[in-house]
Amino acid sequence: MPTVTSQDGTEIFYKDWGTGQPVVFSHGWPLSSDDWDNQMLFFREQGYRVIAHDRRGHGRSEQVADGHDMDHYADDLAAVTEHLDLRDAIHVGHSTGGGEVVRYLGRHGESRVAKAAIMSAIPPLMVRTEANPGGQPKSVFDDFQTQLANNRSQFYLDIASGPFYGFNRPGAEPSDALIRNWWRQGMMGGANAGHLGIVAFSQTDFTEDLRKITVPVLVMHGDDDQIVPYADSAPLTAKLLQNGTLKTYPGFPHGMPTTQHATINADLLAFFRS
Numbered sequence: 458m459p460t461v462t463s464q465d466g467t468e469i470f471y472k473d474w475g476t477g478q479p480v481v482f483s484h485g486w487p488l489s490s491d492d493w494d495n496q497m498l499f500f501r502e503q504g505y506r507v508i509a510h511d512r513r514g515h516g517r518s519e520q521v522a523d524g525h526d527m528d529h530y531a532d533d534l535a536a537v538t539e540h541l542d543l544r545d546a547i548h549v550g551h552s553t554g555g556g557e558v559v560r561y562l563g564r565h566g567e568s569r570v571a572k573a574a575i576m577s578a579i580p581p582l583m584v585r586t587e588a589n590p591g592g593q594p595k596s597v598f599d600d601f602q603t604q605l606a607n608n609r610s611q612f613y614l615d616i617a618s619g620p621f622y623g624f625n626r627p628g629a630e631p632s633d634a635l636i637r638n639w640w641r642q643g644m645m646g647g648a649n650a651g652h653l654g655i656v657a658f659s660q661t662d663f664t665e666d667l668r669k670i671t672v673p674v675l676v677m678h679g680d681d682d683q684i685v686p687y688a689d690s691a692p693l694t695a696k697l698l699q700n701g702t703l704k705t706y707p708g709f710p711h712g713m714p715t716t717q718h719a720t721i722n723a724d725l726l727a728f729f730r731s
Contacts, residue, residue, distance in 0.1 A: 465524060469533050474506070482549050512530060515642075567671060609643075620710075678690060679713045
């Protein structure tokens with residue numbers, strides 16, 4: 458399997474298909490690069506070189522004890538881009554992966570990057586604080602950790618079959634295949650990475666990273682997102698960016714890159730070509 462060694466010695470698995478301008482995909486918690494299968498196949502056929510890695514502790518990457526925080530996630534992404542010598546790259550991140558892209562740009566700069574797109578993404582900050590009164594109470598994320606520790610398999614099954622894809626909404630038609638694939642990806646990763654990743658995605662403040670970014674960024678978010686609520690994320694992120702564009706999707710769920718891939722891929726392609 459192709460891997461790259463990150464700064465602290467962690468082995469990071471990645472996929473690298475095709476030729477052309479590179480598009481780099483960063484996945485959400487607690488999944489893997491497999492969550493981008495549809496987008497990677499689509500954009501490879503559109504003439505792009507598509508790259509995606511498994512975050513440390515996730516998928517096929519090394520299940521290390523430490524480094525499950527946004528700085529290390531960004532450093533691992535930098536290790537992949539430097540190892541492959543990617544230039545003029547377009548970075549795409551979903552959910553926690555959106556935070557990873559934002560921290561990567563804020564921490565490692567934009568010299569290798571042409572533009573970015575983040576969707577259903579966690580910035581600026583998920584948890585409620587005095588400065589972020591619209592955030593979710595810390596107890597919500599503490600409960601996530603408790604459920605994961607008590608029965609990770611059931612917890613992941615409940616997320617996939619309910620709020621992630623909006624399958625708990627009236628009239629929704631759940632897809633057993635999508636639920637099983639989400640659960641498979643989550644269980645491939647380590648319990649430790651999943652447990653600590655909850656803290657990383659909920660308590661990291663990306664405000665200063667967002668303010669540093671000058672490349673064009675497309676901020677994509679469904680207004681029926683039950684995982685990362687719309688009002689306290691995408692509109693605030695777009696305002697903090699120097700060159701951000703907000704695109705709101707009425708009724709779309711958190712997992713919209715999968716359930717609404719035709720719409721998402723078309724909008725990404727238009728942004729890439731703009």
